Amino acid sequence: MAFKTDVSFLEKISIGATGTRRVFEDLKRLGHRPVELERGSMSFKIWKEIKIKRVRVPDVLCVGCGRRVESRAKTKLLVTMSHSVVSPERGWDFGLDDGDMVAFVKCSKIGTEPVDWAASGFVQYVSAKPLRAAVVDKKVFWEKPKGTEEGFEARITWPSAVASCAGEVVEVGKERLKLKRRGDGRLISLALEKKGIRLKPLVKAGDVFVEDQILASVVPVSTSFDCGKGMEARDYVRMIRSASLSDRYGAAKALSFFKGADIHGALVKKTGDARDHIYIRLEAAASLLKMGFSDSVDFFKSVLADEYLENRLECVIILGEICSDVSCRLLIEVLLDKAQHSEIRAGAAWALGELKNKVALDALVSVFDDIDLGVRSESARALFRLSGLFGKEIIKYFPKGSEDVRAGISWALSKSGNFSVKDLLSVMADDGARKWVAWVVGTQKQEKLVAEIEDLKDKDKEVYFAVTVLWKILSSWVGNLEIY
Known part of the structure; x- marks a missing residue:
């Protein structure tokens, strides 16, 4: 992980998050x-200074049936996974039980930015048990580590025949699949053997298939698996006492979806269990707060003052998932506490943006005068997310704000576009404000505000002129021209 470039790492994170979603x-x-x-499996956020070593578990849990699913997004659809030859914790199946599922989905590039990826609507599932069996039976291919760029990870592939286009199965022979391509009806075939390893057909004659569907493999592949809805609260209460760390972790999170006095008691007990892993205790505390109980507030406060920054950051991120005024207030305290590490404060700003609670506006705006650029930047991004809901309220902070405060507000408004020209007319109290208003309006699409721009012309011809110049430049052919 440490060897990957920032752009490469962000792109890989984005592919994974897109697939998991x-x-x-x-x-x-x-x-x-x-x-x-x-x-974090569905998040694009990267924390650069403080690295969090989380409990290694599959990406998704079904609370109803208890099945866990590991998502594997691929730019080319293959049944393949990375495998560390150095760390057992980065082995392809570390943390996977035999009953867990691995989901494969293709992701395609849709833009120029590292985060511009879209996932196919076609998801395919493989159980961990046959994947392991194929490894034991030596029905897989191994590729050696590629070097420092990929962090010394090998690659293991379960041989499969994947459709390159949509079509219909014509014949399933002993050696090959015969297929008819949709559209032009062209006949194509796929071999049922790869490097001496036999593949088992997963389709029959007459079946219709889609692009990237796995038609044959050394493991069973399906497009669904049933939710038996067999898990109840008592099952998770039992699991939270399990010797398995991953079971306790999943149970602590799942119990917030149930009700009952025994659930409350189990979560309170786990939160207070100083012998257990801090992240399991945090999940139990989070479940309590999600359920409306205040028993865990003091525990959250203690973790926010923990000697280990990793634990503080995880606590901040968790609070950003709990939509309550309590979590919002705790995060505001962290954001405004200049004794906290800068990335913890920045994390609190990010988390407040996730909560989208109006109560956070004062704090987010106030830190635009902070000396730390990282804190200001995350606060601006958070304000952007809130401006979609509270644009009018945010504009009210503009008149009395410093230059840095106005800069942060202007950036958030410009990115969200949630304002009217009329809203901005009342805050042009001085030349500094007029310049920022010109920039906010001028960075919007002209057609969006063309009906309102006459109000600005009547109010302030100089600002109106500045806006029209910006529109002229930004809409020209050089407006988005790059130097590379």
Whole structure:
């Protein structure tokens, strides 16, 4: 991980998050009750200074049936996974039980930025048990580590025949699949053997298939699996006492979806268990707060003052998932506490943006005068996310704000576009404010505000002129021209 360049790492994170989000939605479509199990598996956020070593668990848990799903997004659809030859904790199946599922989904580039990826709507599932069996039976291919760019990870591939286009199965022979391509009806074939390893057909004659569907493999592949909805609160109460760390972790998170006095007691007990892993205790504390109980507030405060920055940051991120005034107030305290590490404060700003609570506006705006650029930057991004809901309220901070405060507000408003020209007319109290208003309006699409721009012309011809110049430049052919 440490060897990957920032852009390469962000792109890999984005592909993974995009794929996991698609798998999450597919599980809902199939009737499951999915929750994100591995924190951050659906997020594009990267924390650069403080590295968090989380509990290694699959990405998603179905609360209803207890099945866990590891998402594997691929730019080329293959049944393949990375495998560390150095650390057992980065082995392909570390943390996977035999009953867990691995979901494969293709992701495609849709833009120029590292985060510009879209996932196919077609998700395919493989159970961990046959994947392990194929490794034992030596029905897999191994590739050696590629070097420092990929962090010394090997690659293991389960041989499969994957459709390169949509079509229909014509014949399933002993040696090959005969297929008819959709559109032009061209006949194509796929071999049922790769490097001496036999593949088992997963289709029959007459079946219709889609692009990237796995048609034959050394492991069973399906597009769904049933949710038996057999898990109840008592099962998770029992699991939270399990010797398995991953079971306790999943149970602590799942119990917030149930009700009962025994659940409350189990979560309180686990939160106070100083012998257990801090992240399991945090999940139990989070479940209590999500359920409306205040028993865990003091524990959260203690972790926010923990000697280890990693634990503080994880606590901040968790609070950003709990939509309550209590979590919002705790995060505001962290953001405004200049004795805290700068990335912890920046994390609190980010988390407040996730909560989208109006109560956070004062704090977010106030730190634009902070000396730390990272804190200001995350506060601006958070304000951007809130401006979609509270644009008018944010504009009210503009008149009395310093130059840095106005800069942060202007950036957030410009990115969200949630304002009217009329709203901005009342805050042009001085030349500094007039310049920022010109920039905010001028960075919007002209057609969006063309009906309102006459109000600005009547109010302030100089600002109106500045806006029209910006529109002229930004809409010209050089407006988005890059030097590379």
